[in-house]
Amino acid sequence: DVKVTQSSRYLVKRTGEKVFLECVQDMDHENMFWYRQDPGLGLRLIYFSYDVKMKEKGDIPEGYSVSREKKERFSLILESASTNQTSMYLCASSARQGPEKLFFGSGTQLSVL
């Protein structure tokens, strides 16, 4: 089974802090994604990566950046955390190009105080 592991289940940070969310997948998937889930808004795509060092903006990239230095690892960075970035963050991967299902991690609930 594919495993997508997010390093933290819960995080509490202060406004203005730089925050790193880490995600690792163990199935050599080409694509990795970061979504956030908010009540009433569903899952919204922040960034995705289709190869090492390659990234593209999703629908809500403002205030975020990403890094993919190795194929199995995709990091989401909040450069200066703000309270409106309090959310559930979900990492996902998919095997290859074309219509593929997403495999999700367990999520990181981030609270920015």
Added chain:
Amino acid sequence: DQQVKQNSPSLSVQEGRISILNCDYTNSMFDYFLWYKKYPAEGPTFLISISSIKDKNEDGRFTVFLNKSAKHLSLHIVPSQPGDSAVYFCAAGAGSGTYKYIFGTGTRLKVLA
């Protein structure tokens, strides 16, 4: 503008009966659709998918129907079980290369024993 809509935020069904969850989309370019189930504090888990070249796909108790002319899909769960109580998301994707999925806002299903 919400490209994928789940207009029913919640649904209650008696155990053993059919659950029908609906999803509408606006972009006729979408050609692959996914359904996910999500429990609180967990990542979404894949349920079933359908390609636009089909109008039905079945997997055990789960069947997805696609009506392209109406830009509508539905997930049928028969028979419903208490363990099916969760939030259900539909997602739609399109394009060449990496498929990026747009998710609906979710429907909370409660199956009553």
